[in-house]
Amino acid sequence: MPHLGTNGFTRRNVLAAAAGAAGAVATGALVSRSEAAPNDSAAAPDIDLGHVAGEQSSVIEVVLPDRDELDRLVATGVDLDHQVNLVDDRLVVHAVISPNEGATLTAMGFTLGNVIYTPADAKARLAEREATIAGHVAANEEFSASATGRTATASDVKIIRADYYTQGTTMVLSVEAKWAQGQTATDTLTVERDSGKGTAIGSGGTQTISRFVDAGVYLYHRGAAQVTARPDYIRITSPTGGIAVAKVKEWLPTPGHDPEGPGYQKDFITSYLTPTELYDRIKAIAAEHPKLAEIVELPYKTNGYRRKAQAVFGSASASRVAVDSLAWGHEGGNSIAIEIVDPGGAGRPLSVSVTGTDIQVTLASDTAGAVTSTAAEVVAALNASPGASGLIQAYTYRGNTGAGVVAPAARTLLTDDLTAPASVSREPHPVYAIRIGKHRNGSKLGVLAYAQEHAREWVPPLVTIETAERLLRNYKHDWRTRELLDNLDIWIAPSINPDGGHYAFYDDNSQRRNMTNHCAPTGSADFLARDSWGVDNNRNYTEYSRFDGYSGASASCTSDTFSGPSELSEPENKNLDWLAARPNIKFAMNLHSSGNYFMWSPGAYAVPGRISAPRPTLAEESYFWSASSRILTSIKRHRNLAVTPARTGPISDVLYSAAGNSGDMLWYKYDIYAWNFEVGTSFQPEWVEAHDETMEFSNGLVELFRVARDFDKDRRSPKSKLKVSPSPTHGMVSVTFETNEPAAVYYTLDRSAPTYSSTLYGSAGIREGAETLTVRAGTTINWFSVDAAGNVEDDYRPGGHRRNYRTAKAILPRH
Secondary structure: OOOOOOOHHHHOOHHHHOOOOHHHHHOOOOHHHOOOOOOHHHOOOOOOOOOOOOOOOEEEEEEEOOHHHHHHHHHOOOOEEEEEEEEOOEEEEEEEEOHHHHHHHHHOOOEEEEEEEOHHHHHHHHHHHHHHHHHHHHHHHHHHHHHOOOOOOOOOEEEEEEEEEEEOOEEEEEEEEEEOOOOOOOOOEEEEEOOOOOOOOOOOEEEEEEEEEEOOEEEEEEEEEEEOOOOOEEEEEOOOOOEEEEEOEEOOOOOOOOOOOOOOOOOOOOOOOOHHHHHHHHHHHHHHOOOOEEEEEOOOOOOOOOOEEEEEEOOOHHHOEEEEEEEEHHHOHHHOEEEEEOOOOOOOOOEEEEEOOEEEEEOOEOOOOOEOOEHHHHHHHHHHOHHHHOOEEEEEHHHOOOOOEOOOEEEEEOEOOOOOOOOOOOOOOOOEEEEEOOOOOOOOEEEEEEEOOOOOOOHHHHHHHHHHHHHHHOOOOOHHHHHHHHHEEEEEEOOOOHHHHHHHHHOOOOOOOOOOOOOOOOOOOOHHHHHHOOOOHHHOOOOOOHHHOOOOOEOOOOOOOEOOOOOOOOHHHHHHHHHHOOOOEEEEEEEEOOOOEEEEOOOOEEOOOOEEOOOOOHHHHHHHHHHHHHHHHHHHHHHOOOOOHHHEEEHHHHOOOOOOOHHHHHHHHHOOEEEEEEOOOOOOOOHHHHHHHHHHHHHHHHHHHHHHHHHHHOOOOOOEEEEEEEOOOOOEEEEEEEEOOOEEEEEEOOOOOOOOOOEEOOEOOOOOOEOOEEEEOOOEEEEEEEEOOOOEHHHOOOOOOOOOOEEEEOOOOOO
């Protein structure tokens, strides 16, 4: 259910500014936060698009005449990519659908267009990833083999790079080297430096470099350290006695306006990473930087990458028998077999026999020898058998009465139909975050970044890993990075939904949801529906959800936008709620793909009438836009990619309604400035594109940390002024306020002192900027402004005794 803030724009900023005026804050106006109350009947109907188990999905265009049809499409629960494009006066969106779902949509009157992305494309991405990993392994093996039995002049270590650079008055040496034993041995390498031309190696001191491992493959050792003199040569002696010497090169400085500065280290990812690999990676990073990072296991484990072993016998609904193992597939369910046999004679009774994990059902026959056992009778016999009921549960097909006669069936193994290797845990999975900062005790401003709510989105988790690496690798020698880690408490969760993430890698690349089966046995809980289960984690949160009557989520347990049986029903969502509840977290980024959108709340509306969740105030909206401009500029710096204004703004303005999304929970429930990246143009692009997307959006995520830091240290009060212009109404004038930064303006028209209970200057409309007030000429207007950090103009104390608020008469200026 929606939670309301304390008072409009003052949810986090004015509260700080008004510590001495708590009474005024408590009674502050809530006009911009007023809760819409749509009827629950506006929620999406329970629609089954008919995804057939085993069908693979593609990304296909759906061509729509207008936004009303977009809302109708969203209401079907169809799985939509985040592309909404205006083409020749029509909306073109991308749906992730199987052939049968496409036929259902066509029958409902929707027009399908071009096929954008196929299962074959996903297989190519996986093959590319495996080839990359195999190439690294082969290179390691070749290097190791070449070093075996080396001559006196050969070495099992080689120096790849030795770069010297300066940052202000700081001198830094960055070294990369490869050791033949680096795949298996975890030793660091020691680098000896000279202290300049003609000096002895060792005279400049030493530094260590450590292993860089990606997707389980050793790539090289690397590290950077401050030096007191520019070295000319370095030497590395490996633990096995190999020696390498290299001349140090000068690293070209980047332009002075580049916020990263000279020698800034980045580019730490080489392939897509599974959730297991993501967690291994952050654990390794934290272990290498124990003073700056730690791993936090979030409080709720997921259901796990696991399913019950199942089978469905028969071809017609009335005669089908569905069977589920009691044990998980990996815990014995996959070893259970069932055979349904013809009795081979007349007048035989229905019987069930069990030998080990083999169950045999012998069907009943009539006096003519014809089989007579119905599905309902077979189900009852299986469930009544002590041996069988200790292994399986049987039920008729999707609530059917089961009056059809069951046909014999050959011995069939039940299966969970999961294909991930044994290295992927089948147990309830811990979800991990890496917490980064010099002070990780809640005393510093908190920032949260999280990814992979949607399983198939493979690039966003890489952005989190790249960013964590940048923060920790650059701390020692980059003062800008050091300022961030010394003053922020950063939480990064690379995979919120590891079960779905593993399923997307190993079973179905189009998987969006988690893997939890909430379908009832009378519904789509059987083996033939196995590819349709799961909750859309980004529809299961508490604010403006389907349960509140908002659009963009489904009640169907087989829909790709299924919101779950209740708000926060899923452990993945409870984990994010736990993270957001950290009281010091004031900024957050949710990383998704795709579409190159950059968005914030509100993210939901109710239909009909498009009743939106409360919109940000003018000041809040201005702050979102100004911070977004900084972040998007950083993204553009990588390869000149511009996220367009049309794809920037509140989710429900630029995309579609997404009831129960996480951004709305963070904003409305926890007062967190929360943004949402939609990275790139596809879920699993070719690696060259995926790499570029990772680099540019990591730029943006680091810039968010800089935005947060600037917010935290902002002590400068805003400035405002009153502008008066002619009004078409006789005796009246038009009045607007202007501020030099995003700031709220509270004003009075009755000569009273303005407080936080006074009228809040608002917006003219959606994406329209500030409102224009129409007042009688000569009216005295008193006002003050307060910025996002809580700084009040001229140090005015609303509700206090000082009267240093701004005041002016609404009189037209003389020319």
